[in-house]
Amino acid sequence: MKYCFGVDIGGTTVKMGLFEATGEVLEKWEIKTHTEDEGKEILPDVAASIEEKVKAYKLAKEDIIGIGVGVPAPVTEAGIVHGSANLGWKYKEVKKELEELTGLTAEIGNDANVAALGEMWKGGGAGYKNLVMVTLGTGVGGGVIVGGKVIIGSHGAGGEIGHLCVNPHETEVCGCGKKGCLEQYASATGIVRLAKRKLAKETRETMLQSDNISAKTVFDAVKAGDEVAKEIASEFGKYLGYTLANLAVVTDPSIFVIGGGVSKAGEVLLDYVRKPYQERVFFANRDVEFALATLGNDAGICGAAKLVLDDFAE
16 A cells, blocks of 8 residues: 655644545644744654654555645745745745655645645545636635646746736735735635725614624625625625636636635625626636535645645656
8 A cells, every 4th residue: 555645834733644545544633833933843843743653654665655745835846935924934945855854755836726636636626627726715825727737837826816906996905015916805804804895884784893894794694684794795706706707718617616714604605706707707618617615624635645646646
């Protein structure tokens, strides 16, 4: 039997999994992400944790296909990161360093791309080879898969859909330093922003309170029939739906998989995205599925494992 490790490095914790080559998960665990000193201990900690499991399971090095890793930053095909604010990394040769620390082959990818691979393999996108994954969390992440392969691009920034400009008239600055990014309207913080802007001018009665608002309270109010909340959800849906229609003419996906904390609103969220998508979409891209991600926090480790398994299959 062959094995591999899937590693999802986040700003707070590193999620890890030991997989059989069949895709069966033998164990999942987490370790703390030590971001101090420009994150210099992160990869040594990962390597030490993997070594512990190799010993615990009495695995022979020749039976381990490798280690797949997702990181919150653009990653080049050579496994190089040119900076990750969440981890404290500047320039880092992640693949080279981890291979030297472990003596195992390592494949490195952007965390959103890796999560998309996980959802294609075992989650909401299972059975499809052409998909776009959208992660709606604190920011907006994306992963584009064409023909079963993640689009990485020449700088490792393929699929960074959160920073598509969707409003050229925006005056407030996005976290990336630009203005009018999708992330400013479709992320959890973006939905709060839309809601606060609306409530500042709203005179109608509503369940929503400006001093206690979140993406969850907005969609809870939508489910309760609150008209103001429905209008906020419609505005969110237009930004995201129109953006996905633009993406469709470039990537021609079979399915859009929506994940991240905001997706916990459920099917009602998809309803607000489908309608504006159909309003703007090119006729050839009309027949597209919309689905919620199903793997949750496991998407990263599953996709990371798949990175290695795909490479091994070739």
